[in-house]
Amino acid sequence: MPDTPSETDPKAAAGGDDSPAATGAGPRVGLFVTCLVDLYRPNVGFAAVKLLEDAGCSVEVPRAQTCCGQPAFNNGDNADARALAEQTIAALEGYDYVVAPSGSCAGMLRHYAGLFAEDPEWAPRATGFAAKSHELTSFLVDVLGVERVEAGYHGTVTYHDSCSGLRELGVKTQPRKLLDSVADLQLAEMSETEVCCGFGGTFCVKYPEISERMVSDKCASAQRSGADTLLAGDLGCLLNITGRLRREGSEMRVYHTAEVLAGMSDLPGLGHGSESAAAVAAAQPEAAADVANDTAGLGGERKEER
């Protein structure tokens, strides 16, 4: 059920002063970049901006955002979780919607409602904030009614359902629907697509051996699918799965779903660098042409290195 975009005055938005000018018409979306995308894979953030703008949103990225507080929340440190939640709410509550390219972080934004349940001052703000917070692909499909994207990708992809997005937010069909509209992309589902990859935030470093076994199972399942590319909507899972794939010697390409949907997979995937083209080509001859082009995304260094 699409919500009606409001016509709020941009100046009225909290954090608006700190933000550069809006970038489109339609609903005003505050992008919650997420700390992993900010630090590790900015391309996902820019892909999210492009997808939202293509869908008619005006997108702003307030500077006063860092982490949603999930690491603290999941470790029982509610004081720090609340402090970070307050910061995030203050930065983004003035927008019509808050969108994150992560089911896990968007799930945390929804948890704010419960986190402040016994705080009369913050409870209404947190509840209102939670209600307008969304994961990127479900926002595009369920709220904006987006049916297709303009993008192409040469490859057979398998999609990992990240747990928080799947079970807390019902993200399942939306990314698949959009992927289905990507030119030349084939989807090959893995058998255990809904099984956790073993990341679990701090779990993966608290119990590294158990986590390693779980991610090995996930890698095996992904490879059995016959896909040459793995996609997911959460960078935590992606770093974990990529790390294990590379350790096992697999050259399977890995991208965040948003990068492919936005047609911004023209740089090496996660865990691949400028030297990876040859390795990918050896493992996946049919993808060689794409990856050769990909390295151009690194700024023309391909020439120097060959």
Place this chain on the structure above:
Amino acid sequence: MQPQSHNFADNARRALGDHKLRQAMGRAKDGFIGKRAAAIAIVPEWQRIRAEAKELRSHAQDNLDYYLEEYEAQVQANGGQVHWAASAGDACQAIVDICQRVGARTVTKGKSMVGEEVGLNQALEAAGFETIETDLGEYIIQLAGEPPSHIIAPAVHKTRDEVADLFQQNHRQYGLTERLNDRPALVDEARRVLRDKFLAADVGITGANFLIAESGQHVLITNEGNGDLTSCLPRVHIVITGIEKVMPTLEDTTSLIRLLDASATGQQISNYTSLYSGPKRAGDLDGPDEFHVVLVDNGRSRMLGGAFREMLRCIRCGACLNHCPVYGNIGGHAYGWVYPGPMGSVITPIMVGLEEAASLPNACTLNGRCGEVCPMSIPLPDLLRKHRETAFREGLASAGTRWGLAGWAFLARRPRLYQLALRLPMKLMGLLGRRRGRFRKLPLAAAWTAGRDMPAPQGDTFMAQWAKRRGGGA
């Protein structure tokens, strides 16, 4: 049993290296998950039954005192007796007292997780009674001298070969010396040994899946029929169960039975679903002379009044274990006490103390699959997180966790400092990892890089690039 939950990390590491365990667990996991899914697929009203059952259980718990008293009055009217056990020790003492009073020598047991919880076998053996488990899985682990590793399939961690060895070693005393190899032959041999025990037993002890307040009856669900032979053949039948098992009526209980059977074993109904009404009445051809019910609290009334109330809805189906990717990889013994997996990670800290079991609620990725499959809609991930809150508040979280979080939160609460401080390291890592795209080793990341590479970051942060693009008038 003495809890070993504080050794969780070591236990888990050992389990991961156990190839036989992996073999056994892999087979079991696929079986349980597939059978449950198939059983649910043919019940279109599954979610409706599930919602109703949650209401029924919640109602029973809201009025637990009332229904327990009604149940006791009905048991007495049927000629039985109820014993209230506040603690594990009280429960064992009550049962040992009965066995001594009736001059028992041999005691047969149906599978009871509450019996495991209170350490009943050890208490009976210490008091000198020959105690025999009659559920095949329980019998196997009794021979092996091990606790159960699953709440409905106690020997799920054993391969057929291991069972064959156990039977060969232990059945020699009955003149059965051949090493058997196939499953039916092993089952037949166990039945032959157990048949004599059923007939010799003076006291039979079983658990109960549900207690019915309106009639004083109880429901026992098994697949082997051992529960019935344990209940009906000896002179004395003792039921041991938790106070949370009481339901108002038989009608209420039927929908719970549907959920339990499908969730546990993927059956529409189990092979034996028996309803017991107490001792033999005048004119009955068989049944026990005496009937006792030991109702165990052992922390349950504390749960009723606290944050873990919803856990009392648990009907011990084991679906959360079967769908837990952590349990599936390490098995039940690693959890160090009688209840493993997600439900065990909630219950164990309540029953043996959070200090002993603080690892368990942390040994979870919060992936939510347990809560999704729970037929009683227990929010298991939320309850695990509640334990983490208490552990953090009480200083039980590890120093690494506390300092790591404190440092991270200090930075994350100062956006300008955070963006400044993290930009350079990311640029540096991006530069160093540019060619290969990943690192095999990184300072401060040993736990991560032990089994995984660390993908290299792209380079400059999003926030810095965004400021340049949009802030610079692009």
